Each structure stands twice: as C-alpha cells, then as structure tokens.
Amino acid sequence: MLLKFTDMRGRDLNKVDLVKLNAMELLVRTGFEGFTMNKLAKECKISVATLYIYYKDKDDLILQIGMEEGKRMSDIMLENFDPEVSFEEGLRQQWKNRAKCMLENPVSARFLELLRSSSYQEQIFNCIAGNFKPTLGKFMHNAINRGEINPMSLDVYWSVAFAPLYNLIRFHNEKRSIAGQAFVLTDKVLWETFGLVLKALRK
Amino acid sequence: MLLKFTDMRGRDLNKVDLVKLNAMELLVRTGFEGFTMNKLAKECKISVATLYIYYKDKDDLILQIGMEEGKRMSDIMLENFDPEVSFEEGLRQQWKNRAKCMLENPVSARFLELLRSSSYQEQIFNCIAGNFKPTLGKFMHNAINRGEINPMSLDVYWSVAFAPLYNLIRFHNEKRSIAGQAFVLTDKVLWETFGLVLKALRK
DNA sequence: ATTATAAATGAATAAATATTCATTTATATT
DNA sequence: AATATAAATGAATATTTATTCATTTATAAT
Known part of the structure; x- marks a missing residue:
C-alpha cells in the first residue's frame, strides 16, 4: 500500500527512468551472468540502496521492468x-x-x-x-x-x-x-x- | 598440454558425462540466474573440486559443454x-x-x-x-x-x-x-x- | 523560515558463490 | 605386492553480490 502524504519529497522520475534504461542495457550487454545490482547502480551513478527504494529486490526489478x-x-x-x-x-x-x-x-x-x-x-x-x-x-x-x-x-x-x-x-x-x-x-x-x-x- | 603417463588413474568417463547432462539440465531448469558450481556438484553427487579437474572454471565448463x-x-x-x-x-x-x-x-x-x-x-x-x-x-x-x-x-x-x-x-x-x-x-x-x-x- | 515526510545516500553486513588445498583413493604398470 | 600417478574429495578460503541501516538531503505545505 502506498500512502500519499501531502508534504513529501517526490521521487526523481528521471532517475527512475535512468534505472530502467541502464538495467536493460546492462542485461543485454552482459547477460544474466554479468548483471548485478551494484554494477547497475554504478552505471546509473546512484547508490545501490536507491534501487531498493524503487524495487523490492533484484527479481522484482527485472520482472517489473520486463512487464512494463x-x-x-x-x-x-x-x-x-x-x-x-x-x-x-x-x-x-x-x-x-x-x-x-x-x-x-x-x-x-x-x-x-x-x-x-x-x-x-x-x-x-x-x-x-x-x-x-x-x-x-x-x-x-x-x-x-x-x-x-x-x-x-x-x-x-x-x-x-x-x-x-x-x-x-x-x-x-x-x-x-x-x-x-x-x-x-x-x-x-x-x-x-x-x-x-x-x-x-x-x- | 595433456601429458599421458603410463601408470595413471583414468578419468571416470561416466562421471564426466554425468556432469555434462546435469549441467545442461540445471541450466535449463534454473536459467543462468540459478546455475552455480556448488549446485551442479550436488546434483551430480560429486565434489565441487572435481568440476575444477574437468574444467578450468565456470565459463570454461559452460562454453566447452555448449560447443560439444x-x-x-x-x-x-x-x-x-x-x-x-x-x-x-x-x-x-x-x-x-x-x-x-x-x-x-x-x-x-x-x-x-x-x-x-x-x-x-x-x-x-x-x-x-x-x-x-x-x-x-x-x-x-x-x-x-x-x-x-x-x-x-x-x-x-x-x-x-x-x-x-x-x-x-x-x-x-x-x-x-x-x-x-x-x-x-x-x-x-x-x-x-x-x-x-x-x-x-x-x- | 520551519517542519514533516519520504527520497537518496555511503558504508556496512550478510549471504551466496567461485575457487583452492591438503589428503585420500583408485588404478595401471613394474 | 609395491609404486607411481593422477583422480577425487571434504573442508576451507577468497571473492563477489544482494540487501540493510543509520544519516543526510530535498521538497511540498504551513
């Protein structure tokens, strides 16, 4: 459940999209063998922890992006x-x-x-x-x-x-x-x- | 280079084949995400170390079996x-x-x-x-x-x-x-x- | 400006995995 | 039977990787 409070800091949508694009790119370039959360974060130049704000875990990340x-x-x-x-x-x-x-x-x-x-x-x-x-x-x-x-x-x-x-x-x-x-x-x-x-x- | 000495113990060919079959099976069943050397050894009921006698490393294992x-x-x-x-x-x-x-x-x-x-x-x-x-x-x-x-x-x-x-x-x-x-x-x-x-x- | 809220982070931890090593075991030759 | 050789092993180690946590930062509303 996602409660919306009135005064909250908004998620950086550019960053969300950056993650999506880099995830696809990294997976395609290195295959599942080479795809790691830390590498993905580094490619995006953001913290790994941020990935875990957007997605529950690695599986969730791949699956959600795949479905979208x-x-x-x-x-x-x-x-x-x-x-x-x-x-x-x-x-x-x-x-x-x-x-x-x-x-x-x-x-x-x-x-x-x-x-x-x-x-x-x-x-x-x-x-x-x-x-x-x-x-x-x-x-x-x-x-x-x-x-x-x-x-x-x-x-x-x-x-x-x-x-x-x-x-x-x-x-x-x-x-x-x-x-x-x-x-x-x-x-x-x-x-x-x-x-x-x-x-x-x-x- | 593989030197052949006269009195050496021969490699168990059934075991080599067992590794090959289980490697393909495990990779197909779990994808690259789920394929690990330890799991493969367990599936074959042999020691992981044996895999490293047959193959240089994980990449070599997959590649050689794939080519064959x-x-x-x-x-x-x-x-x-x-x-x-x-x-x-x-x-x-x-x-x-x-x-x-x-x-x-x-x-x-x-x-x-x-x-x-x-x-x-x-x-x-x-x-x-x-x-x-x-x-x-x-x-x-x-x-x-x-x-x-x-x-x-x-x-x-x-x-x-x-x-x-x-x-x-x-x-x-x-x-x-x-x-x-x-x-x-x-x-x-x-x-x-x-x-x-x-x-x-x-x- | 202050405040409340969630976003974002860097550094750590925990878990999983690849790889090695010191021994033991089997076998072909003598 | 004794010996030499590589096969095979179980238990480590080293490395990589997923995940968390204590803080800091940005932003929307008052």
Whole structure:
C-alpha cells in the first residue's frame, strides 16, 4: 500500500527512468551472468540502496521492468492496426510496425528476447501474448472466414507469419549472419521476405 | 598440454558425462540466474573440486559443454542429408531431421537456445553456423541454379525455411501457446506447416 | 523560515558463490 | 605386492553480490 502524504519529497522520475534504461542495457550487454545490482547502480551513478527504494529486490526489478517494456513494445506494435482490413494489408501493416519498433528499439528487443529464455519467461510471455491475442486472433479468423487463407491454429499462423521476420531482425540487431559478414536488414530484403511469407499463407 | 603417463588413474568417463547432462539440465531448469558450481556438484553427487579437474572454471565448463553439444546436435541434423537431391526432397529431409533431433533432445534444444541469448552466444553460434554453412549453402545454391527457387541470401533462406519450425518446436517443448492450452506439435501440424513453407520458397 | 515526510545516500553486513588445498583413493604398470 | 600417478574429495578460503541501516538531503505545505 502506498500512502500519499501531502508534504513529501517526490521521487526523481528521471532517475527512475535512468534505472530502467541502464538495467536493460546492462542485461543485454552482459547477460544474466554479468548483471548485478551494484554494477547497475554504478552505471546509473546512484547508490545501490536507491534501487531498493524503487524495487523490492533484484527479481522484482527485472520482472517489473520486463512487464512494463513488454507492454510498451506490444502496444507500439498494435498501433494503427485494424483487424478488419484485408489480409494482405493487415499483414503488411504488422510487418511494418514490428520491424520499425524492433529496429528503433534494439536494446528493448534484445532485452525481451533474453527474458524469453529465462526463468521470468512465463510471466512476461503471458503478459505479451495476452496483449496480442485478441486483435491477432480476430484478424486471423476474419481472414479465414473471408477465404483469404486456409484454416490453421493461431500458433502455426504466428510461426509462419512472424518467426522469419523476428529472425531477420535478430540477425540484424546482433550484426550476425549465417554467411560471413554482418547481415543488414534493408527495406528491399524486408519486403521481399514479406512477399515470400504472404505467398505461404495466402490461398 | 595433456601429458599421458603410463601408470595413471583414468578419468571416470561416466562421471564426466554425468556432469555434462546435469549441467545442461540445471541450466535449463534454473536459467543462468540459478546455475552455480556448488549446485551442479550436488546434483551430480560429486565434489565441487572435481568440476575444477574437468574444467578450468565456470565459463570454461559452460562454453566447452555448449560447443560439444552444438557440434553433436548439428551433426545429427545433417545426417542422411545429400545437398544434391531435389529442393523439395532436401527441405523435407531437413525438417524431418531437425524436428526429430529437437523433439528427442528437448533439454539440449533448450540449452542451446539459452546459450544463444547469452554472452557465450558468439562462440557457440559461430561453431554451429560454421558446421551447417557448407552443406546448407551448397543445397540452396543448387536449388537456385536448377531454377527451383528464386535467388536470395542464405540468411533470408534460413529465416523462411527454418524459423517457423524452430518456433513450433519451442512452443511444443515449453508447453506454451499463443492461445490458452499447451501447444502440441503433431505430425499432422508439422507437415502442414512444411507445406506452407515449401509454397513460400518454391517458384 | 520551519517542519514533516519520504527520497537518496555511503558504508556496512550478510549471504551466496567461485575457487583452492591438503589428503585420500583408485588404478595401471613394474 | 609395491609404486607411481593422477583422480577425487571434504573442508576451507577468497571473492563477489544482494540487501540493510543509520544519516543526510530535498521538497511540498504551513
């Protein structure tokens, strides 16, 4: 319970945000192996004790920031999306949103990937999936009912529609590649790949 | 350098293997957050000090086991694969191998996923990608030269051809799903999805 | 200006963890 | 059987890391 007294010193919101940004950055840079409260405080140039004013403990810190960021990112990805538009238009909009969002927020993108492979996975995943499911489910069922795509489960749909995109973005953000040199996701490559995925799903 | 003397006591190979299996299991079960040398020793019912006979330190342990397992798994995935066969036949064989391998070795599969999102990523990934690249590259270029698929980069090919499969296997192994109940990857779903991917890639 | 309140802190403590060490044990060779 | 060698160990030590605490500082209201 958080009692609000009239004359209290306010929490420094810039500092709260600083913690959030540095926490994501440190976790992405060093992995869970290298992430410690003392290091985080040092990165922020604040006292460790302050972290314990904002968060109950280390788990709480990671989980809260993860949930917040998961919500923020999935909200951005659903912006301007109308599940009633045609299949091709809708899928294109979703690719546009997701690519933009993850390329503009590479740290957040890698941070959420990291949480997906951790003991925090379950809670984060449920939160994000729950945010997507209604809109995404409605969109897919509209497309099936209109005869634009064949019936399939939401899991299969998600895997075919988005896993290739997420993989390309991951290669791009990690400057990695199956071949030698670093992979760069250009607009050209993005929309050519979109074409392939569209062909896979459309009747 | 490992000098071999004539009369030395041999290392207990069962014990070495026990360490490997328990290390993967513990890492998968508790994440990097929960993985400690003392816990690992306890799980194996051996002394911690023994771990330091087998491995230089914790990093070395994780990295060596990761490399070994990456090599072992990618070798299994390349079994019975001839890059000269037709595109459809080759891709089908690869899906068969990968699905079989990851469904039969769920712990290894999750272990390698975990490493992919860690500071060990670079070395492991290079090792695995290096193992796949020659055969996979040759296969893709054969398909392009024969006019079975359109030209594309190896990264795009990999993303469209395999990312959906890996995602379904991940959902399956983690008993997770976008919809409510746990997702189960049946043969039917596997080969229907294969059909979609084949349609995406084939001219 | 004074006061009340919570924010923020630096330094400490407590707990967990990696790593080492002095011995003991098993085994291959003589 | 005796011996030499490395394996294996249990109990420490050293280091790192999470968490707390006694004070100080800033701010909103009077």
